[in-house]
């Protein structure tokens with residue numbers, strides 16, 4: 001029964017100031033379940049408590065009340081962290097190290113043997129596209145490059161559960177696309193992904209289930225398809241149809257008492273256009 | 283894992299500008315200060331180098347190390363790089379231990395670099411020293427007299443010092459035995475005289491002294507008339523043959539001139555066995571100094587588990603300074619304790635009846651006693667005084683410093699771990 005990737009029970013966090021006076025209640029009675037192997041989106045506007053939830057799960061904060069489990073173990077359990085990867089909301093990395101050094105450092109914290117460490121560092125640097133900059137200190141990295149290193153360190157231990165707090169922030173469109181592909185790749189490898197974001201478009205494409213928080217309170221939780229499907233609307237997508245045939249289909253639908261809301265040529269998104277152009281010029 | 287954190291900490295420190303400036307400054311001090319003219323004593327330069335290293339350079343390094351170690355954790359928390367560590371499977375106390383270890387490594391590195399450099403300079407300077415001044419680059423072990431008496435007339439005694447009049451009116455005698463315990467040890471011996479002199483012939487800087495060293499078992503003796511100076515101890519060398527396994531040495535002294543006086547106590551003549559162990563002795567001094575670094579690092583990191591960077595720096599420095607003035611703090615708390623019993627021991631301002639004095643006991647004495655009990659005693663780690671006198675640092679001293687540091691650091695580590703475990707990272 002406790003075979004969820006993430007489970008919280010009545011998780012509540014009240015931030016207090018130095019004098020222990022209540023300053024804000026960031027999370028109220030959160031009951032969350034994430035199945036193993038799914039991509040789970042934790043959504044909500046700014047300040048809704050997404051980051052607070054993640055920090056509670058990782059033990060960086062202690063809950064005011066409630067409990068949480070990761071991969072079946074209490075989240076305070078140290079050993080369970082071996083199987084977890086975490087990308088913080090911003091790139092909090094040692095600026096005095098270079099890409100290789102910092103990945104090696106984090107790998108060492110997982111007690112990965114030297115040979116294996118070297119192999120993983122090399123392949124991760126390649127995967128996040130930073131080979132030309134591998135010897136450059138992080139103080140000279142751009143925001144997006146730091147994000148890429150952040151992602152690489154999050155998966156250095158080949159985790160079962162990856163927690164990503166706003167993974168696409170600071171990434172260029174290609175980076176975002178690669179990030180999405182990577183997350184889908186995680187799913188193929190059987191990993192569980194918890195994704196915090198308020199970019200609904202990103203989430204819609206890749207998440208299996210989502211939860212929406214507002215002011216620290218869970219609003220909805222469920223499968224993306226179920227939550228987004230409008231059962232009384234049907235969209236046809238047709239190629240190579242003449243104008244006369246379109247009119248014929250339209251009148252056929254109207255004959256059967258259906259309302260035609262719109263007939264559109266599906267357009268590609270701006271992101272796709274951008275990605276196409278940039279990749280064309282490489 | 284602790285080591286991983288430690289090495290990363292060390293690496294961060296080594297890439298900091300602060301440290302580069304510090305090392306540059308240290309080198310500058312070691313290059314420039316020796317050029318300052320000293321007294322014409324041939325060994326003054328060597329002493330100067332010792333003082334420069336063990337006081338100036340060490341202080342500089344300690345300042346740097348306090349600065350870095352007190353800010354390290356607060357900066358990680360401020361920059362949130364701590365998230366990256368604490369989301370990995372590493373216990374929080376290991377993070378604290380790693381920090382401490384990292385700065386201990388840094389201290390060891392600094393001490394090794396500067397210590398070696400200083401050693402090389404000293405060896406070069408010492409190679410030009412005339413033989414009678416090479417005492418400074420030796421390691422001597424001191425022996426106190428087993429017996430002390432005055433033969434003949436004792437002129438008078440003042441504040442525990444016995445005064446002997448010259449011209450054989452009285453003779454001061456120190457007896458030493460059991461000096462050479464191991465006959466295979468061929469160390470040479472020397473006697474150091476630290477007498478007070480006075481003269482009724484008017485102001486005298488030096489007076490002639492009759493000194494004799496007699497081996498009671500072997501009926502051998504040597505006598506000399508030596509000029510004794512008021513401000514400087516003098517040394518009589520006995521050589522390796524002068525002291526045998528069963529030797530009982532009588533050292534007798536009196537001023538040659540009847541109008542001269544010497545003031546003596548049992549401790550004023552000491553026997554030293556001299557070994558050529560300067561390098562070992564110097565290494566011991568550096569090790570003891572390292573323990574001092576270790577202690578301040580542990581204290582600075584402990585403070586930084588709870589305090590913000592600036593507060594943490596200030597408090598570490600305050601502890602460091604108070605730890606050096608511990609004796610004064612203790613003295614002061616004693617002074618307050620004694621105010622009703624020995625009124626004359628108080629400064630004049632406190633003599634007048636004062637209602638505050640009644641409360642002083644609770645307001646000042648108790649807190650001061652506690653402070654002096656809790657604060658680390660950094661004076662313990664003063665090894666320069668041994669080196670300057672060319673005295674072998676006893677192994678017990680090193681051992682006791684070691685134990686003290688281990689105990690103190692252990693307690694600090696324990697407290698730090700508890701504090702750090704309870705912390706939340708926003």
Ligand SMILES: Nc1ncnc2c1ncn2[C@@H]1O[C@H](COP(=O)(O)OP(=O)(O)OP(=O)(O)O)[C@@H](O)[C@H]1O
Nearest residue numbers: 015023024026045046047048049050051052053708
């Ligand atoms: N250290 C803190 N002290 C007091 N209140 C805090 C603290 N950190 C966060 N909060 C409050 O907790 C609430 C939730 O913050 P949280 O960072 O979890 O939001 P979020 O959903 O991650 O937002 P965003 O999308 O902007 O990242 C906010 O109202 C915030 O003001």
Ligand SMILES: [Mg+2]
Nearest residue numbers: 050051052089
């Ligand atoms: Mg957030």
